[in-house]
Amino acid sequence: MVSFMIMYGEILIWFIPVIAALLSPIVARASRKITHVISITSMGISMIIAFSMLLDLVRGKITYYPSGTVIGIIPFSRTMTWIPLRDLIGVDIEFGVLFDPLSIFMANVVAFVSFWIFIFSIGYMDKEPDIGRYWFLMNLFVSSMLLLVLSSNLLQMFITWEMVGLCSWALISFWYKSKAPSPDPRFRTEGEYNAHCGLKALLTTSFADAFFLVAIAIVGYVTALAMGEPTFDFIKLSENLSWVNELVRLGILPIFSIMLLSGPLGKSAQFPYQEWLPEAMAGPTTVSALIHAATMVKAGAYFVGRFYVVIYEGVHLYHQALPAGIETFFLVAAYIGAFTAFLAGTQGMVAKELKKILAYSTISQLGYIFAAFGIAGLLMYQEAFLAGSLHILSHAVFKALLFLCAGAILHTVHTKYVYEMGGLKKYMPVTFYTMLIGALSLSGIPPFAGFFSKDAIIHATLHSTEIQVIFILLVITAVITVFYSFRMIGLVFYGEESEHIKKLKAEHGLHDAPLVMKIPLIVLATVTIIAGFLFEPIQEILESGTISYHNLFDAISEYVYHSFVSPLLPLTLAIITIGFLPAYYVFIARKADPAKIIEGNIILRGIYKFLVNRWYFNAMYYKIIDCVKGFSNQIKKIQTGIANVNVLYMVLALLITLVLLIFM
Amino acid sequence: MQIPFDLIVELGLVVGIFISAIYVAEARPISRAVGGFIVFSVLVAILYLYLGAPYLAGSQIAIYTGAVTGLLLLAMSITKPEVPEEKPDLKMLLGLVSAGVISFIVAWFVFYGYPYTPGISHEVISNLLSRLNELEKGLEITLSNYLWNYRGIDILLQGVMVIGVAAGLSHFFRREVKKE
């Protein structure tokens, strides 16, 4: 009997990147090449271990490689006691790895995409002096993310949640020492602007995570009420669903759902926390690709999926009764997801920077995934869950591809504004074709991977007649998606060259990306072409953990046939046509000038102004922050530096303490 | 009529300690405040001696009059702002020598006894231990009883603290207003 995962593979998968992270700043002082080799090797080992976990998952049980000992039947978790607090508060803080179809699937997505992004960043950051800090943070990020998706209880997931937020902050403000002029008039140098962007991301997600932590504490409390012993373990939460009934009895289920949802909304940049992701593009492009497209922002969607799996397995695997009232969580997730998809899509239509277009696109597609998971939980509908998970996979691959292509373009053209590019098609052919494949997949054009997953999500929203609003929003967003992706392709690659491009061509000549940057583009483009056809076995793995066909080819061809010949096909073709034709006319064939169209019509001008100002959400948030700053400016005046005044404050505190002691 | 010797000594000690503490607060040149502090700590040592704790008195003089005062004088001499050199101050030297002599005399009396202080001998210790045992058995007064029975003094003491704080506040604000 063949076994696949190496001994203690579940620990090595996230521990080896930690070792690489610790070694990187030291080795980077000696030799850059060895640092690159260390990081790539550790990531490669993690990718192989993740894939071996997948192979073991297919056979239904996890075994160790040399000895073949079975360590458990899926789903199970291997835990150890980390902090023994059983005497104090009744529960130990555990540390464990969960072997579950969703976890292993996400671990594979993360490991695979990270590996190719690491290879790309060898070329992208080749002249960077601070490469030790870069590799330290990237490796730490990958290890935290792998531990997040594999973690077996809520507390450990929260700890790694915060760690990925920390690495994201450090990587967004990576170039905080830059002395170039700042793009934003509030700051003096570009370094200050980058630091502000990183801080904005950290503060927004921390604000969201505060509510999340309270909700996790409430979970511990109600499990203590319901089952006698507080627990945060996912499998224990799913084995006995009576804790949800306790929440209903206490009357706090709606508040609890909103607070529990706040963490995923913050991490995945959904409404009302969507403002940090466009600013996060101030970091290096490989960071944007890894953290803000493919992995960290998926952590929020992963948590909603994990919560769905807890409830679903509780009902179907452990035969509990479906607790009433849990639909609030999924209902809010679905509506916020659909609304955010529409919100971000409209902002992406008018964005002026290349990476910002992709950032709005990320927020929009994450809205799709939230809508899919929300509908899955609302109706306990497994098809929607599978559709959302497949969209996680395909979005990770094509969005990483698009960001890496953007990185290649930025590396060559040295400007981030899309109106300063144009006509690059003949200078960067490989980048053009791979970016075109990414854009086709993003728009949902068959036979690429995006078509299958987006179609599956829209198909799932039709399942119930009560949620037509979500269906309408998602369809409109699909049209907008096609429009802005081809707008991006047209503005960057077609048309005539701008002044900036002409100047660069005269100075250095424009060349395509170096080979070490081309290889990940080609690999990711290939994966996004063939991944669509692998969705059927992946669906089977996610659903039941095993593949049980004798003839894989027949199953795949049947899936593809049903995807094409479905009642949604006319709708899909209509979406693609309505979105593509204006974009082609205006941006690719350049037969009309968009500025003149907008100037001529007063309604269009109003809409354009509204969209360019990001629906005025950003301005509103900054006004709130200014109010808080003004208030604290007044309060901080009580801290004079005079020692005598401090003594008087001490006496005041002493008197207040005495009064409290006497009267209480 | 018997001279109430004890009452005079006690009253003198209490008043002297209080006055010298006020002097430390208000004396203008800092060296005079240090002089007041020497007087203060000697008076406190005499009080301890009167209450029957001779080693405490000795260590009070050794530490406060000796070490702290010495350190303060050292600090005053090192951190003097730039002034032209003067001849060494005879009065200061005389004050230091007399303080040293007084400390020596008090330490002599600690070690060799004095009619009014109970010397530390074996009978005293065993007497003390037996009295402590009786005390433990017969202890009736608790802290709350004490606070209720002597609530007048309690309020007086709190009033003293509040007056001290108020004086500090008024002094502080007066100085600031004068600056402007």
Add this chain to the structure above:
Amino acid sequence: MTSLPIQVYFALSISLLAVGFYILSAKRNILRIILAIELMITGANMTFIILSYWMGNGIVDPFIRSIIIISMGLASLVAALAIAFVILIFNKFGTRDIRKLRKLKW
């Protein structure tokens, strides 16, 4: 026992604390403030001695005496470190006035 009522001695030790607080909050000279700290420690020690004298019916408990000697030792330690600070501050800022040392604020 003492001829004066014992409460007078309590009042005396509390007033030492009050005078110490007054100097701390109203005076500028750092050396005077060190004197104030010593005054306050003396006040606290005296409270213990008086209380032990009163509860021990005229004998100060030797255990308490030992603790007070330790406390006096710690007071001298505080004074020594404070003097070291004063000397360093004078070397750096050239002043003995704590109202001029105002950097620890917002």
